Amino acid sequence: MTVYKTFISRLKLNYAAGTLLALIAVGSLMLFTPLNIPREQYFLLAGVLVISLSIMIMLEWVVFSLQVRPIINCFTAEVDSFSTLQNVYIRTHRLPALAVKRILGPHLFGLMLPAAVMTIWLIYTGKLAIPYFYVLLASMSVVLIAGMHALIEFYLTSYVIRPVLLELGAWSLRLFGKELTLGGRVLISIKRKLRWSFFLIGAFPLLLYSLAVQFRIGAWNLGDTSYWQWAVYILFVGLGFAFVGSRLLTREIVLPIQHLYEKMAEVKIGHLRSGANDLFSDEFSRLISGFNHMLRGIKIQAERNNQLLESYFATLAAALDARDPYTAGHSLRVAEYAVGIGLLAKLPEEEIHDLRKSALLHDIGKIGMRDAVLLKEGRLTDEEWEQIKQHPALGEAILKQIEPADAMAPFLPGVRSHHERYDGGGYPDGLKGEDIPLFGRIIAVADAFDAMTSNRPYRKGLDEQQAIAILEKGGGTQWDPHFAKLFVEAYRKNKESKKAP
Template sequence: MTVYRTFLSKLARNYFLGSFFTTLGVGGVLIYLVTPPDDVERNALFTIFFISLAGMVTLNQLTLYHQLRPIRIYFKHSEANYEMLKAAYVQTHRFAILTAKRILGPSVLGFFLTAACTISIARYGEWLHIPSRYLFYYSVGALLITVIHAMLQFFLASETIRPLLIYLRNDSNHRFGKDISLDGNVLLSLRAKFLCFSLIIGISPILLFSLVARLRYEENASSDSFWQWAGIIIGFGIVLSVVYGWLFSRNIQRPIDQLQYVMNELNKSELEIKASDIYSDEFSRLVSGFNGMVEGLRERDSQNNQLVESYYSTLAAALDARDPYTAGHSERVARYSIRIGQWAGLSPLQLEMLKKTALLHDIGKIGVPDSVLHKEGKLTIEEFNLIKLHPVLGESILRRVQPERAMAPLLPGVRSHHERYDGGGYPDGLEGEGIPLFGRIIAVADAFDAMTSDRPYRKGMSFEEALLILRQGKGSQWDPMLVQLFIDNVETEALECDLSNKTISYGKTKR
């Protein structure tokens, strides 16, 4: 309710300031300038003027109460639904237009009806003897002032509704999980804004000038008197042009600035960004189209990510399919590697890269002959040297995938997953923390899966036996910190459950 009360207080302030500037300020000056210097006549006309203002304000407030109804219902209804919110949101968008219509319609009607009645009474009581043509001139002047007042209130209302629109959009997301907008509907076109603006700025001061000039010439006013009121009217026209120019430029510049900001964020690949659709002119259509484009980019990015994920999984599955005994090995190594990475405190981005590296860690075995890869007996030195080439072959294969930057984070782990912590591994004989982190993690996960998987000539080790061998190899074959993390956390993470659910046997001796 706070935002609604603030909205009402700003409306009251804007109406008072706008009325004081145009109706009281300009209207009062005009009456003073063009009324014959008869105190009785002038006082009578000022009295009629203020009584008419009271009638204008009364009818204006009654109309305002009706225009606020959908907004008031939403904020005062404790169990407001989405339809109430939508009605309040649309009415808030229309409020600037409704404000101008209220000034030009009920306010004018209230002013002129009250003025007509009081003038009739004054002339009947012989308190007012101004000729009828003068009253006509006053009416035309009052109408021009009302038009100026209406345009001023339109711009002020456009600024006032912004916080309310933002609040309603946020409330829609929080309470109903929906992002409400006008969906591109234009309530008032920019062309209409420009046309009204040009007419008021271009014509109103001239008409007021001509009106006063006509009255003063009829009185045979002196040159000094003429330039006195002419200077006031011209000054008013200049001030009016400056004020409206500034208001109108703000009205146009704000959505442009917002779209520029959102596009800059989009250039940074921030696809979750969204422009606020809080406009009721063509910018609403532009913002709606822009958000639709971003949504399309987001969907395409999601599809691309799915394609990339399936690409890695498909490559891993194609490799595992070469041997029925190694089926699923790459997926399991990736799963174990991710858990070790999580225990080691890796970031989500690092975990994603680790998963892809683990899925493709054995991709180089595509270049190893089947006669060597599937051999069940002991390998010769030459055959084992061929096996030892697979990390380098894997790195070479992935280097050919474009774009290069997509594969670059994966290459160190693929090449180094058979390095030993004591420096006795291959292909580069790296040792300790000189071995890339991904390579050290995958080495532990790779060994664990190899030890616990069934082979044609042996059954997979038990859970406890595999952990014992890992413990014995700390600091020699594997990174001691990573092995200890694995041992400390594996039972609480129920990794054994994964092993007990294996329903197929896996392939040859791990090399």
Template sequence: MTIYQSFIKRTLINYCLGSFVAVIGVGGIFIFSTLSLSTSETIYLLVTLFSSLLIMFIAELIVFGRHTMPIRIAFSKDRPSLLELEKAYIQTHRFPILTLRRIFGPHLFGLTIPAVSITLVLIYFELISFPYRYTLLAIAGAILVAAMHGLIEFFLTTKAIQPILHFLRNKADSLYKEDISLHGKVLVSIQQKFLYSSLFIGVFPLLLFSLASQIRLQEFEVAQFSDYWSWAVVVLFIAILSAIYGAYLLYKDISQPIEQLQQNMKMIEQGRYTIAEDSYSDEFSRVISGFNLMVDGLRDRERMNQQLMNSFYSTFAMTLDARDPYTAGHSIRVAEYSVKIAKQANFPEEEIDLLKKSALLHDIGKIGVRDNVLLKDGRLTEEEFDEIKKHPVIGASILSQIQPSEAIAPLIPGVRHHHERMDGKGYPDKLKGEEIPVFGRVMAVADAFDAMTSDRPYRKGMPVSKALQILEEGKGTQWDPHFIDIFINIMNTELKKNERATS
């Protein structure tokens, strides 16, 4: 037997059981124990009841077929489409609600309308002898019985759909590597469940007893109970308010830890691993404790991953620089200078971290430059310099191949554009001014300074003061004036500190 067939079988068994308890059990007992009936009247009412039940079953079976159609389609095919699986998944989640609609639709009206109509005919032809107003009480009783049936069916169906949901998710994963879900959408809130369940549980017995008592007292024609309903309404009103308030308090008690967990999960999505406050003494204490253990594990793993990635960037930068002994440590120094500028410019922490990684990898494209060009002792020819000028594009191309692309994408602009100039005479894209990505403008300053102050085979590195002077002269033409001013202030401050320390 397939999962779908088992689901249909279990749903029908639950429905028949619920119908028997509600209609035959509560409804039948309510009618036949409350009314004083002759044998013939009992037979007429039994025939009426079972005829109405038949009409009700037919009407509900038609609607049931419509409600199960999306699920049936997904199970009827060996390879249903992802859209069909998603529709079936959502419809399955909606099934407890649809069950309620069937009970308050074809179930209630399919039973009540035929039953009341037949009863009115029987009263008219004097085949049964009780007042017409009893049919109004019968309608009220039918609504109560339907509410009880709906409550039973809702929770039974909620449990019955679990294997279907599990199967559909596994099917989507195996066929399309997709995880289908409601994505946080709430179809029935906990507040509604508690409110309606508590209200019904608290009020149903009183309402049913009130209806039965009214009929019974009228049959005995007890005059002193003529004001019965004025008393009953007060009692019912108090019971309804008590049930609503009790349901609200119960809902708030349960919703508070759930809302707290939701807030903490949003923080985790934003990269903030905050533990939840454990202030509960019931089963939620275990849930919160488990959640906090998970957060601690995620935080430790994130810390380890961050350490590994930072170590990777630094190691990779040193590996690149080791290819040319005269530029050893260049990428790390460029990253350090870039971070100093960014901090002074009040970049967000996340941006500073990305800038550092981009700076560490800014010369990765030199992997594609021939050794006889990259390691040449003398000055480069024009053709050789043109080959060197390709390294930003090569570097950006290398990084664009790394997955996941969204994690590496913020690093690419700095790698590609750290040799652009403010006057548009740089390379590779001859961008001007604000067209140059901000990482490229910051790294251009740091890269130029380190290049000027580092030793080369054909020249000695120039003094810091001379390099700063050149940066000042190129402000606005070659380099961003804002970042030049920041960097010069940083370096002058450090020079003064060093002078004081040595004096």
């Protein structure tokens, strides 16, 4: 409740201070401008000002109460759901922008409009002896002062809401175990915020001074063309400078932020190669340096994680191969052959990394096979063969138990489908042609070559040339013809290069 009370009291203090400044500014323009009118007419103007300010304050208080009511209800009543807290959180973030509307609306419709109507009526009835154009000048002054008041209120409110946002975040974690966040949602862009701020700061003194000069002159001297040419030129140059300057300053701040945002987006999807460019010589240089330092740390950690993952997969493969001395090193060799095929097929580097891991684990399902079946030296019975044929699906089921699931997902298709045949006669799903996942088609070629050339208790391994001939013949029936052909041609080319003197 301390945060809430401080928040409300600061909002009211900011509101009161801003309103007081607006009152002083408008009152000074209307009361201290030499109008050369009788004292009783000054009292009429003062009455108009008091009535208009009263209407403005009432309107502003009504709008203020409506804007903060959801936040007040959150702190004074029990929060029953996370969605309610999330809505209040977003509402709090919107308060600075709402404060601008809260200032502009009542100033224009509660102060300027009633004051202008009443003053024009007094002039029309002869009770006030001032030119009509003074009403226009005063109205323009109110608009200008309201704009600056709204700008100040925007930044004051942005500062005041921060403790409330922290408190709401703590509540959410304590009550619902969830984090409150905008999720990257932009409620008001920094470009728009800074552009209007810089422009108003640059244009306000010039416009206010111009209006004050018109009050002092006391007439619009429409016949004096030289004066108006000069006045319009000065205004044009001044406002043009404020306009161009606001955009240049905004761009100078937005560009490094946008650059960092783009690099953060790359990091988010796993691209850690390029850091942010050190193109800035102000405080953003320190920010860029800090970002790149953080990125180097992430790279080191990612490399360590990859090494651990590689070791983990290699250990699983080695544990599987250790069950059968005749298949020792089989998984590593299949992974090597599969990567070679992937390189020949010009697969992307990331896919080749995933292909290697999938090939290392392609027979992981055999861990669940009984030794009596897996290590049997004689011919398998039909029942035992059916058990062996379950190892791809079993391997997929084992890997699905590893968390995080999304990290293992790329390896599952290759593990499950490496015994599918291109003609549809394989297992476990009887897939055909390119319906077989890519990794499954590649690993099938690599697995077959190593299996054919390896010794088994019940047979001696084939000569490599024989195995190559079988692969070549089986392309399009048992194996994907494209990948079988790549492997066969690469093998023969490698043999020929070794024979060359």
